[in-house]
Amino acid sequence: MTPKESENRIKEGRVARRQRRNREALIRAASDVMSEKGIDAATMLEIADRADVGAGTVYNYFRSKDDLAIAVLEEVMQGLALRIESATDGYEDTAHIYAIAVLTVLETATSDPRWQQLLNRSGIVADVMFRRIGPFTIDLLARSARSGRLQTGDPTLAWRLTTHAIVGFGLAVIRKEVAPVSIPSAAIRLMALVGLEAAEAEALLSRPRPTLPPEIALQPLSSEEK
């Protein structure tokens, strides 16, 4: 690269870098506050303070509070997608991959503390989850159906029903209305939604699964800045 290009890149970087830092700081702050107090109780002022920006700056990055909440959830879903990817790594059979993916979602949604407050806006959570993880799952279901392993007529419908059931179940576990011990049994039931035999679902889920590597393990979204 020429010196001029290099100089330009550095000069442009000042503003661009600050913007990126602000956006990340805002999502991190919002994630923290919303996880602590719930989405409704989190105030824009506290989020702005924690991100070290003025109250008005938030609106340069997000159109509204709901917009910010959705951005936080997209981030959370990104982490969930990583976990699914890692947990299903190495499996071939689509039905098996789907079974493990569902179990991973259930486990994550009920054990990650960040989900606890966020799930109270279950509508948004289900929406974002459907958008973020939907394509992967729907494709999986479609391929399973084509291979004859599942009787899934409409993969989108099946996954939509499953998504909302998962969110509702997660909410119930967090509120201690159902025992975490029934997570596997819930997963088996959910398999039925897509046309898998209960016995087969149980067999798939009971096989030993690899432990997740630490970098995929649960951790707060907020981390030390470099």
Place this chain on the structure above:
Amino acid sequence: MTPKESENRIKEGRVARRQRRNREALIRAASDVMSEKGIDAATMLEIADRADVGAGTVYNYFRSKDDLAIAVLEEVMQGLALRIESATDGYEDTAHIYAIAVLTVLETATSDPRWQQLLNRSGIVADVMFRRIGPFTIDLLARSARSGRLQTGDPTLAWRLTTHAIVGFGLAVIRKEVAPVSIPSAAIRLMALVGLEAAEAEALLSRPRPTLPPEIALQPLSSEEK
């Protein structure tokens, strides 16, 4: 009754009757406003105005706005329960009753205009629905399981998953993200959650059902006062 008792009843009645009228008027007004604008956009002042009471009076009957919304939903669920009762009247087989009940819930949640705005608070809706219709359904599932027709290990878990799936599905239909034509197919899928064979569920649902009598038909909660 003695004249004194009668006199007492009338005198006591003045206050008591006004209170009952206020409570009913408030729920009716809240139902109207919330159905029109959504729960969040409905203001306590407009609700109070439409019920012809002062703004402060609302808080003599309901602790908070959420409390009022829950009361409205209880009322809506009461109507749903009536519809289920009527639609399943005359059937003997528990699995059949369950199938029709699920279909009725799906149809109601996706066609009653009142639900359209209310469903946006899907968390509350699912909670109230679980409380209101849960016992009936759970009992039904437990009896079906005992008779060997279903393989439902935990009826409560099964109905909880089903409830949230229904609410989420209703939301999706209202937002036109899935076609109403898939309501029956969703119902059949939901049957799988409780351990019914898809083919059997389809058979149960495709039998002709009686039309609902007018008094159970969909109608706005608000009615002319006498």
Place this chain on the structure above:
DNA sequence: CTTCGTAGTTGAATATCGTTCACTTTCAAG
């Protein structure tokens, strides 16, 4: 019929919070 205490009603006042906007600061290009 009159009086009195209680329970219910009221709506103006309060507090909170999401959002806006007129002004200031930053910064890269010329």
Place this chain on the structure above:
DNA sequence: CTTGAAAGTGAACGATATTCAACTACGAAG
């Protein structure tokens, strides 16, 4: 160095859930 556009700021705004001190209606007692 100058400059103007882009980004940041926080005080001010508007909306609205909730509170509360004053007010009213009612029914019981004398």
